[in-house]
Amino acid sequence: MKTRGVVMFFISVAVLAGLYLVSSTDLVLTERKTQVHNISVLVPDENDECWGYFKKGMDAASIEYNVDVSFVTLYQRGRADQQSGLMLREIENGAQALIICPADSSIIAEGLNGAGVAVPVLAVYSRINSPQVKAYIGANSYNMGESLADAIRQDSRAAGITEVIAVSAPGDRSDIDETYEGLSNALLGSGLALRREYALHDEDVPALLARFNPESGEVIAALDPLTMQAFAAEVRLLEESRRALYGVGCTNSIIRGLEEGAIRAVSVSNGYDAGYLSIKTAVELIERSKSAGTGQFVNDVLVRPENIYDKEIWMMLFPI
Amino acid sequence: MKGILNRIKKFYEEISLRNIIWASFTATALAAVVVMGVSFNNRMSSQFKRNIQEENQNLIEQVNNRLASYLRNTMKVSDSLYYSVIKNSNMLNDSMTSQFQLLYDTNKDIIESIAVFSLDGDLLESAPASSRKNGVDVAGQEWFKLAQERPENLHFSGPSVQNLFIGKDEQYSWVISLSRVVALNYGVRSRPGILLVDLRYSGLEEIFNSASLGNDGYIYLIGADGQILYHPKLQLISSGLAHENNLEAAGYRDGNYEEAFEGVKRTVTVKSVGYTGWKIVGVTPQKGLALSNIKSNIFFAFLVLFLFTVLVLINSYISAMVSKPIRVIEESVKQIDAGNLDVTFDSGGYFEVRRLAGAMQKMTLRIKQLMRDIVTEHESKRRGELDTLQSQINPHFLYNTLDIIVWMIENERKGEAVRAVTALARFFRISLSRGRTIIPVRDELAHVDSYLMIQNMRYKNKFTYAIEADENTKDLAAMKLVLQPLVENAIYHGMEYMDGDGEIRITAGIEGSDLLLSVSDNGPGMPPEVAVGILEREFVPSGKGSGIGVRNVNERIRLQFGEGYGLMIESNPDEGTAVTIRLPAIPYGEMEAKA
Numbered sequence: 001m002k003t004r005g006v007v008m009f010f011i012s013v014a015v016l017a018g019l020y021l022v023s024s025t026d027l028v029l030t031e032r033k034t035q036v037h038n039i040s041v042l043v044p045d046e047n048d049e050c051w052g053y054f055k056k057g058m059d060a061a062s063i064e065y066n067v068d069v070s071f072v073t074l075y076q077r078g079r080a081d082q083q084s085g086l087m088l089r090e091i092e093n094g095a096q097a098l099i100i101c102p103a104d105s106s107i108i109a110e111g112l113n114g115a116g117v118a119v120p121v122l123a124v125y126s127r128i129n130s131p132q133v134k135a136y137i138g139a140n141s142y143n144m145g146e147s148l149a150d151a152i153r154q155d156s157r158a159a160g161i162t163e164v165i166a167v168s169a170p171g172d173r174s175d176i177d178e179t180y181e182g183l184s185n186a187l188l189g190s191g192l193a194l195r196r197e198y199a200l201h202d203e204d205v206p207a208l209l210a211r212f213n214p215e216s217g218e219v220i221a222a223l224d225p226l227t228m229q230a231f232a233a234e235v236r237l238l239e240e241s242r243r244a245l246y247g248v249g250c251t252n253s254i255i256r257g258l259e260e261g262a263i264r265a266v267s268v269s270n271g272y273d274a275g276y277l278s279i280k281t282a283v284e285l286i287e288r289s290k291s292a293g294t295g296q297f298v299n300d301v302l303v304r305p306e307n308i309y310d311k312e313i314w315m316m317l318f319p320i
Numbered sequence: 321m322k323g324i325l326n327r328i329k330k331f332y333e334e335i336s337l338r339n340i341i342w343a344s345f346t347a348t349a350l351a352a353v354v355v356m357g358v359s360f361n362n363r364m365s366s367q368f369k370r371n372i373q374e375e376n377q378n379l380i381e382q383v384n385n386r387l388a389s390y391l392r393n394t395m396k397v398s399d400s401l402y403y404s405v406i407k408n409s410n411m412l413n414d415s416m417t418s419q420f421q422l423l424y425d426t427n428k429d430i431i432e433s434i435a436v437f438s439l440d441g442d443l444l445e446s447a448p449a450s451s452r453k454n455g456v457d458v459a460g461q462e463w464f465k466l467a468q469e470r471p472e473n474l475h476f477s478g479p480s481v482q483n484l485f486i487g488k489d490e491q492y493s494w495v496i497s498l499s500r501v502v503a504l505n506y507g508v509r510s511r512p513g514i515l516l517v518d519l520r521y522s523g524l525e526e527i528f529n530s531a532s533l534g535n536d537g538y539i540y541l542i543g544a545d546g547q548i549l550y551h552p553k554l555q556l557i558s559s560g561l562a563h564e565n566n567l568e569a570a571g572y573r574d575g576n577y578e579e580a581f582e583g584v585k586r587t588v589t590v591k592s593v594g595y596t597g598w599k600i601v602g603v604t605p606q607k608g609l610a611l612s613n614i615k616s617n618i619f620f621a622f623l624v625l626f627l628f629t630v631l632v633l634i635n636s637y638i639s640a641m642v643s644k645p646i647r648v649i650e651e652s653v654k655q656i657d658a659g660n661l662d663v664t665f666d667s668g669g670y671f672e673v674r675r676l677a678g679a680m681q682k683m684t685l686r687i688k689q690l691m692r693d694i695v696t697e698h699e700s701k702r703r704g705e706l707d708t709l710q711s712q713i714n715p716h717f718l719y720n721t722l723d724i725i726v727w728m729i730e731n732e733r734k735g736e737a738v739r740a741v742t743a744l745a746r747f748f749r750i751s752l753s754r755g756r757t758i759i760p761v762r763d764e765l766a767h768v769d770s771y772l773m774i775q776n777m778r779y780k781n782k783f784t785y786a787i788e789a790d791e792n793t794k795d796l797a798a799m800k801l802v803l804q805p806l807v808e809n810a811i812y813h814g815m816e817y818m819d820g821d822g823e824i825r826i827t828a829g830i831e832g833s834d835l836l837l838s839v840s841d842n843g844p845g846m847p848p849e850v851a852v853g854i855l856e857r858e859f860v861p862s863g864k865g866s867g868i869g870v871r872n873v874n875e876r877i878r879l880q881f882g883e884g885y886g887l888m889i890e891s892n893p894d895e896g897t898a899v900t901i902r903l904p905a906i907p908y909g910e911m912e913a914k915a
Contacts (some may be wrong), residue, residue, distance in 0.1 A: 005636070012629045016622065023619035060555070252492060259453060259483075273559050299559060305455070309483060315558035318481045318492050320521070 037097070039282050040070040040090035044103035044169075046077045050225040050249055054124075056319050057275025065283045070095065077226065078169050078200045080104035084111030091119055097282040101125045104171035109133075120285035124278050127174040134285050136295040137278045139269030141175040141248075145182025147302040148221055148246050151265035153190050155219075159244070159264075162217030163193040167208065167231070168224050170198040179223045179248055179267075205230045214244040219264075225249025228266070236262040250303075255317060258305050270298040272319035338643035342635050349631035357624045372604065373576055373587060376533055380591045380602045383531045383539060388594055390430065390519075390527060394498050395474055395595075397427050398517050401434065402502050406515065410505050411444065420447035432482060432495045432518040436502065437464070439512055443484075444504070450485035458484065463497035467514050471501035476596050479521050479549055494521035496549075524550055537604040544597035546570030569601045578606075645669025649677055661688045697879050718744075721774050740777055743770040753800055757880065760908040761828055761835065762794040768803040768826060775811055783815040783822030783841075793828040796835050797911035798903055799880055802873045806839040806887075806899045809870055814843025814897060834885075835905040840898035851889040851897070870899070877903065 022028045041058065043051055048071060055071065062069050072090060074082050080103040087098060087108070098117070101124045102108040109130040112121060120134045127136055152164055166183060168176045184194050199205050209231075212218060220235075222228035228247035232254045235245045243262040247254075250268040257263035277296055301313055308317070405419045416436075424434050424447035435446040441458030443451070458464060461484075466475040478496040495518035504513040524541070528550050531539050540551040546567040548554055556562035565581045565588075572590040579588055589602040645668055655663040661684055665677035721744050728737035750767035753759050759767075765787055772785045785807075803826060815822035823842045828835070855874050874887040881904055891897035 009633075012625075012632075016626055016629065019618055019622035019625060023615050023622050057555070060553075255492065259455070270559055272555050273561060276556065276561070309456070311480070314481050315555060318494065319555050320479075320494055320525075 034066055037065070037067045037283055037286050038070070038094050039067050039097045039099060039279065039286075040072055040087075040093075040095040041099040041278070042072045042083055042086055042090070043101050044074060044078055044080075044083060044171075045226050046074050048073060050229050050251055051271070051275075052251065053271030053319050054275035054278075057272035057277075058279050059275075060272075061276040061279035061283075065280060067279055067283060069279065074103065078103045078171055080107035080171060084108060087111060087117075088115055091115075091117060095119060096286050097122065099124055099278045099282055100128065102128050102171075102173070103169075105129060105174060106172040120282065122278055122282050122285065124274060125173075125175045135281050137274050137281060137298070138175060138295075139274070139298050139300050141178035142182035144248055144267040144269065144300050145179035145184075145223070146186040147182075147267045147300070148179075148248070148265065149183045149186030149190075151302060151304065152192065152219060152221065152246055153187070155264060156190065156192060159219070160217050161192060161219050161244075163195060164219055164221050164246075165195050165197055165208075165212070166221045166223055167197045167199050168222070168227050169200050173224070176223045183221060183223070199227055199230070202230070205234055209234055209238070212242070214242045219244040219246060222247030222249070225251070228254060232257045232263055236260060238262070250317060255303075255308065258303060258308050261305060264304070266303045267300060268303050268316060269300040270316050272316075273298040336643070337646055338639045341639035341642055345635040345639065346632050349635060350628055353624055353627045353631065357620065357627075361620055369587075372534075373589070376537070376587075376589050376602050376604055377576070377591075379531055379533065380539065380589050380600050383527060384591045384593060384600055386527045387524075387541075387600070390523060391476065391593070391596065393427070394430065394517060394519050397423060397431065397434075398474060398498055398500060398515060401517070402500070402515055406436065406502050406504065410507060412507050416445045417447070417449065420445055421449070424448060430519055430523045432493050432520045433485065433516075434518075435484070435516045436504070437514045437516065438504075439468075439514070444513060446485065452484055453486050456484055461497075463499040463516060464514055467499040467501050471512070474498060474500045474595075476598075479524075482518055493518075495519055496521060496524060528552075533602055533604050536607070537602065539600060539602045540564065540566070541593075542566050542570055542599050542601060544570070544599075549598060566601070570599065572599075572601075645673040645677070649673070649680060652677075652680070656684060661691070700875050700879060720778060724774075724778055736777065740774060743773040746770040747774065751801065757800055758797050758908070758911050759800045760794065761789065761796050761798045761837070764798045764800065764803055764837075765789055765794070765826070765828065767801070768807050771804050771807060772824065775807075779811070779815065782820055783811070783818055783824055785824040785826070787826045789826075789828035790830060793830055793835060793905075795908055796830075796903075797906045797908040798835065798837065799873075799877055802877065802901055803837060803839060805870060805873050806901070809899075810839055810841040810843065810897065814841035817844060818842075830905050833905050835903040837901040837903070838898055839901075840896060842896040845891045845893045845895045845897050847893060848891065851891040854889060855887060873901070877901065 039062075045051070048055060051071075058069055058071075061067065070090065070093075072086050074086070076082065083100070083103050084107060087100065088111070090098060097119050098121045100108060100121060105123075105126055105128045109128050112128070112130040112132040117132045121128070121130070121132045122135045122137065123133050124136075125138045125141075127133075127138070149164075152161060155161060164183070164187060166180055168180070180196070187194055197208060199208055205227075208220075212220060220231060222231050222245065225248060228245075228249040229251055231245055231247065232251075235243050236253075236257050240261070243264075245257070245263045246265045247263070248267045248269075250266060250271065254263060254266055258266060277298070281296065299316065301316055303313060303317065307313060401420070401423060405416050405423070409416050409419075420434055424431060433446060433448065433450075436444045437458055438444055439459075441464070443458075452458070462480070463475065463477045466477050476496060476498055479494050480497065481492050482495045483492065498517040498519060500515050501512050502515045503510045528539055528541065529552075533539060538552050541549040543549055546569070548557065548564065548566050551557060551564060551566075553562045553564075557564055563582060565579065568579070569588060569590060572588065574590050574592055577588045577590070579586060585606040587604045587606065589604075591600045591602075592598070593600060648668075649665060652663045652665050663684070665681040665684070668674070669677075721740065725737050725740045725744070728734070728740060747767060747770040750759070750763050750770070753763065769787055772787075776783065776785065807824060807826065810824050815824065821842075825838075825840050827838050827840075830836070854870055870887060870889070878886045885902050885904060888900045888902065889897065890900070
């Protein structure tokens, strides 16, 4: 009996010691410390003019998920080689995940595959065909192209539209390609001609506008936000008869152009949501709480001068 | 079931006092610790929750005060514009621009713009100075329509994007609009207009962002219809990536509520903002109110177990201390049970236990004494019986008697021989009495009669004898062979020196509840002290006669009937000797039935 009592005593002491260690020290159960994640966002543009709403969403998510975001632009717009180098630099600087809107998906994919990147990579807007890319956030670009085509077709009779010049930055970009595909498929059978043009550098826009003949029924459809931004700035300066711009993207300047009538229709995706979701998804990939291969799509809406003041559109056009 | 009950019963019967005390105290202590711990934990949790709720209410009250102050300031600006500027201006002649600009400049940290519109929507005055955008339907704006619906009041509406003016930069600001109908003076006439003060939404954001309800809590603002005016996740809610229970919150009155939303239990604190009908809603998830997380729960379990262990140890010590003296007594009793009556009860302990030990000790000694007495009694009985047996076959008495009989036969004194043989046979028959110790008085008298007859013959009628017994004594119980030894002594010590005038008298009578048998003689007697001393001396077997001593008779009687019975010798020199036997007067049949 005494032996049993001694044994029970030692067992009790052991249990008490164990419980104390678990409850009052970090030796067994470590309290989850707030971890700050380093995430780098690489965009194909030389400034963040067209990324305002995306950055707002990113900022909101970075506060919520304790993320330190590095927003990296290029020295020269559209330089995929630069972007590839910056990508590797960010990894060396300790980025735990990369969010990339590629200047050229093929070149970036090659860079990712060649470097054997160990951190999760997330593609935004344009897909990247690489096993390193674990997730994708984007808009329904095909739908956005279709919406533009519908607006052009609606205006075609009244405005005398005969030809659509689809302009975009060059390079392998799935979002631009899908927008063009949506546009072209929707214009099939409409009797409207479709021509593809590319503009990358600042001088390309005025040169193209010089050749632009809206009087003969040409209209410009900018297939990416930066191209749209560049054309919007120029078209607003043109006389009213030469203002025939449609496109994709949303900035205050573009909205102003819509208000002025310089821009006839804009297909806008929810940049705030894209920015928020990209950071949130990147954190989940870092913490391995999300499996790879997830694709998420944000809303898009066609904005015209007549519906620009609709309350439902404000939150997307002017994120708080 | 019965087997289980029997096992339980057996277990309960065999469980020791120490274990019962230990188990009882431990169970009580455990119950007390658990009840106290749980109630303490619950109270602490409730108190913690109440404290948090009070803090949240205070915080929301502060936010409410700041918001109310913010709105009041704006209303004051509107009042100043109207009563100090517009009412004192003639729209035909005066310009309100500088005064508008002054008020704007004074309050531009909270005010986005100030404007006056006609009822047609024409911009009449504004600060900062700007032109109205083309294509904007001013009269269709919510603030415009609200002001017209209730012209006597000031109206807050929004939030909305201000898109009225052509600004220098291409910024689109979110604003809260304060509008009212004003009377514009046009000379002697007055026309209504709408005064619009647009508050920067960032001012509202700053008020709410500065308040924090802990890590997971937040505060938002809803209008009277439940529309969200401010929410930390307003953008995500508008696109459907997040959700809020704002419509239900709009139905709450001021106070605290428990609700579950999207699987999360939370506490909601509601406070109405004066004048506007808005509500400030503070949300705190329940897990934020809980005192315990996993580690706290484990620590609570550690505390309970620690207290329980300490109490168990204390209980174990106390139960051992309490039960130890009793166990010592138990050990001593075990030794007694094993036959060792020399054990001492040295338990120590409490008063009652010491008293019990003392009583047990006395009882043991008494048992020892009684056992010795029993042994002595048995020994005495055995010796008495042995003596009786010896006397029964005492060869001297037999030889002498047979000699007499032979002599009688040889001398042809057949009749005397027959009487002697008959007496001898009766003597031995009664002596044996089939081994019985108790015989009727009648038989005992017959026995002594036979003996006297034989002895009388032997002593050639040296003495006479008489046996006188009350009739009511003859069926009483008497011990066997109590009279004959006394008669033997009377003959050998009393009649030896008498020449024919010796007398031996035997009587039997009842005195009270006692039977008295006496043997008296008229022999030489003895001093009284010698008479007393006879009963007290050690037994000395008599070499003469039958061999049973007087002391033996006394001991046998006292052993059989108790200390109150026995022999009494009265004698004086030359006065003879009388020996009286006192027995209880019990009918022989009754004694035999008891046996």
